Amino acid sequence: MEEKDKEEKVTGENLEPEDKNLEQEDKEEVVGPQEEQQIDEAKNWEEEYNKLLDEHNRLKNQYLRLYADFDNYRKRTQREKEELLKYEGMEFLKKLLPVLDNFERALKEKDTDPQKVIEGVELTHRQLLEILNQHEVKAIEAQGQPFNPELHEALMVEVREDLEENTVIEELVKGYFYKDKVLRPALVKVSKKQ
Template sequence: MNNEANVNEQEQATVENEQDLQQENAAPEAGANASDDHVEGAAEAEAAGNPELESLRAEAAEHQQRLLRVQADYDNFRRRTQKEKEELAKYASSKLISELLPVFDNFERALAAGVSEQNDPSSFVKGVEMIFRQFEGVLKAEGLTIMETVGQPFNPEYHQAIMTVEVDEYEEGIVVEELQKGYMLKDKVLRPAMVKVSG
């Protein structure tokens, strides 16, 4: 019986201790919340009574708005520039094609005239030669040049060797024959020349 009474007393003491601890823990939290509210209220009161702080806040808000406007302007500029680049890439060849249209027209006229009994074949050939010169002129104006290959030392940057041949008149490693012309566009190889090289 005494044992049961002791156990009950211990349980009662434990419950009371836990309640005391909960009350102690709750008290600082309540105090902290009250303290935070007090600090915020004091800050607001101080801001309301401090014109310099209000001025700084207004200036910060103005800078924020200005930053947002600059960001929007930059985004618009970037989109516009991207669109212009796409347009430029899409129609980059329009100038060259415009210059080639007269050549195309002349070829069409030559084919329509053809070679008949009334037309002299030599005049037809002369007409085609004139068109070729016109076409060549357009390409040269755009910076296209023909490579000089025969008699030049073989250079893999400019020449594509198809075969090597034994030739007495050239030293080894010299281009002896051109099978297909090579072209430069300004200072860049557009198409390497196809050549035979002395071995």
């Protein structure tokens, strides 16, 4: 019996390597051409995914930089706009200062020579009109014109048979345009038929 046991052992030992060979063959069969193709495709997909992820991260960083640049630009232009609005009248006011100087000179002469005061006021008036003209401020023509509520404000009405109704008889206070807008309407006296 011992020999039989030995034979069985030997036979059993011999079977183990055969089983191992069978397992390896099974493994080789499992990884066939179709499976290799799937593995290659999976590797390709993984590589493609990594490339896309890198591209995504690059674009995201680029977007964040552009967003920050734009935000800085927006803040800078807002500050510049606020500063511009804050000091927008500065140049105009600089041009008015000589007018003020001329008024002061004329007032100094009031006790010595009234004619010099009149000349100074006339000069100052011309200077002021010139500055207003440079800034596109123009007088509204009212005298003798038909009353226009967009350009004129009627303060008085006078019965006049010799004029058409609603004709401006007298300009009490001049009105002005600034470019194409009414800066101030003219205050006028208007005719009325009885």
